[in-house]
Amino acid sequence: MKVDRRIHKSKTALKSALLTLMKEKELRQITITDIVKTADLNRGTFYKHYQIQEDLLHELVDDVISDLTKSYRDPYANKEIFSLHDLTPASIKIFEHVARFADFYQTIIYHEHVLPGFQNKLCDILKKLPMNDLAQLQKEDRGDNSIEKDLQISYQAYALFGMIMEWVKGGFKYSTDYMADQLIKMLSNRPISMQYLTPKVMEASETTS
Amino acid sequence: MKVDRRIHKSKTALKSALLTLMKEKELRQITITDIVKTADLNRGTFYKHYQIQEDLLHELVDDVISDLTKSYRDPYANKEIFSLHDLTPASIKIFEHVARFADFYQTIIYHEHVLPGFQNKLCDILKKLPMNDLAQLQKEDRGDNSIEKDLQISYQAYALFGMIMEWVKGGFKYSTDYMADQLIKMLSNRPISMQYLTPKVMEASETTS
DNA sequence: TGTTTAATGTTGATTAATCAACATGTTAGC
DNA sequence: GCTAACATGTTGATTAATCAACATTAAACA
Numbered sequence: 001m002k003v004d005r006r007i008h009k010s011k012t013a014l015k016s017a018l019l020t021l022m023k024e025k026e027l028r029q030i031t032i033t034d035i036v037k038t039a040d041l042n043r044g045t046f047y048k049h050y051q052i053q054e055d056l057l058h059e060l061v062d063d064v065i066s067d068l069t070k071s072y073r074d075p076y077a078n079k080e081i082f083s084l085h086d087l088t089p090a091s092i093k094i095f096e097h098v099a100r101f102a103d104f105y106q107t108i109i110y111h112e113h114v115l116p117g118f119q120n121k122l123c124d125i126l127k128k129l130p131m132n133d134l135a136q137l138q139k140e141d142r143g144d145n146s147i148e149k150d151l152q153i154s155y156q157a158y159a160l161f162g163m164i165m166e167w168v169k170g171g172f173k174y175s176t177d178y179m180a181d182q183l184i185k186m187l188s189n190r191p192i193s194m195q196y197l198t199p200k201v202m203e204a205s206e207t208t209s
Numbered sequence: 210m211k212v213d214r215r216i217h218k219s220k221t222a223l224k225s226a227l228l229t230l231m232k233e234k235e236l237r238q239i240t241i242t243d244i245v246k247t248a249d250l251n252r253g254t255f256y257k258h259y260q261i262q263e264d265l266l267h268e269l270v271d272d273v274i275s276d277l278t279k280s281y282r283d284p285y286a287n288k289e290i291f292s293l294h295d296l297t298p299a300s301i302k303i304f305e306h307v308a309r310f311a312d313f314y315q316t317i318i319y320h321e322h323v324l325p326g327f328q329n330k331l332c333d334i335l336k337k338l339p340m341n342d343l344a345q346l347q348k349e350d351r352g353d354n355s356i357e358k359d360l361q362i363s364y365q366a367y368a369l370f371g372m373i374m375e376w377v378k379g380g381f382k383y384s385t386d387y388m389a390d391q392l393i394k395m396l397s398n399r400p401i402s403m404q405y406l407t408p409k410v411m412e413a414s415e416t417t418s
Numbered sequence: 419t420g421t422t423t424a425a426t427g428t429t430g431a432t433t434a435a436t437c438a439a440c441a442t443g444t445t446a447g448c
Numbered sequence: 449g450c451t452a453a454c455a456t457g458t459t460g461a462t463t464a465a466t467c468a469a470c471a472t473t474a475a476a477c478a
Contacts, residue, residue: 004465005466041435219465241425250465
């Protein structure tokens with residue numbers, strides 16, 4: 001179901017205004033009048049879509065999460081089998097996502113109290129995405145050196161999170177392409193020979209079983 | 210008479226879209242469908258305000274001229290008497306105007322054929338503004354060294370135009386404040402002791418006569 | 419050349435946003 | 449405490465923007 005562009009524009013303007021204001025002052029001090037003034041919208045427009053500021057903030061968070069998920073999955077979307085070999089700097093979209101919501105990330109990192117627990121939520125998502133999407137096919141080793149899947153995924157998730165944090169806190173001094181390139185170099189250290197099953201195949205096996 | 214914000218936003222989006230597209234291709238190749246797609250507006254919205262692209266371009270030019278005039282006059286607006294001594298870097302708004310319409314200036318300078326004669330129009334305005342607004346009070350000298358007003362004004366107008374051209378062509382590598390500072394330094398060379406009458410006094414003298 | 423594709427204007431019905439005007443809290447300063 | 453200024457919701461009438469659909473024209477192209 002398509003949303004009317006006017007609705008999309010109004011909501012986007014409101015969220016953008018909220019982010020702008022969050023850089024200036026505390027969430028508690030931001031009035032709805034503030035928001036609509038910054039967004040250049042009538043006050044009634046706010047109330048047609050939301051009740052309180054919190055609703056707006058939550059929808060903003062949902063937007064971020066949704067875009068993050070989409071960006072993370074992009075390299076293996078519509079693929080049946082996915083090897084880390086296939087990962088190229090151009091196919092990695094996660095850093096573009098962070099850049100797209102740069103204002104958001106800077107704000108929630110420097111004002112943790114605004115969205116307590118969001119950073120943990122972020123890590124959880126970065127863990128759950130590969131955990132649910134990707135069924136490991138062949139492990140690196142089969143001897144004493146075998147690696148637990150959950151540990152491996154947590155390891156990589158937090159590593160990626162660390163890169164992002166460093167990037168944001170450093171004021172985005174590297175380009176998105178460079179970040180993607182660096183990530184590949186990190187991954188190339190060892191587990192490059194691993195393969196995963198992507199959701200497409202998993203759906204197929206579900207329906208046939 | 211206030212314009213509905215929706216109208217203002219729609220028109221602004223259309224002009225912004227036109228500028229964006231002018232950077233990519235020739236004016237002739239820009240369709241109305243292109244414009245409304247870029248502006249994220251329905252095609253009908255364009256036709257509610259304009260008939261052809263030319264209308265849009267002309268309104269954009271009018272906007273620029275109007276903002277230019279306002280910015281130029283800002284330092285002596287609401288003043289009865291105005292000396293070049295009063296000019297400070299902060300009071301000069303002309304470079305902020307150029308920065309505000311940076312896209313426009315870059316486009317029309319690098320694609321002269323789009324708006325033939327606009328640069329001359331610009332110079333004319335920079336000449337006519339001081340010519341009409343400012344009645345010279347005391348000249349520098351009264352001897353053989355006296356300077357003609359029209360020559361002096363043309364001299365300064367083209368000088369300012371030159372600064373702007375250099376600034377735009379150089380990719381805005383100086384800040385607006387620095388440009389204002391530089392302009393003051395240029396003016397300080399000599400004619401700083403001159404004084405002008407501003408429109409306020411001229412209006413008053415008109416009504417009393 | 420004929421055919422297809424895309425742009426152009428225009429239409430009417432529908433929905434969203436606007437504005438001004440309320441009454442009602444809240445807050446800050448005197 | 450009183451008052452003034454401001455924020456909050458809510459209202460109904462009005463206007464702007466949307467969408468889908470249409471007939472027409474122009475351009476691309478095979």
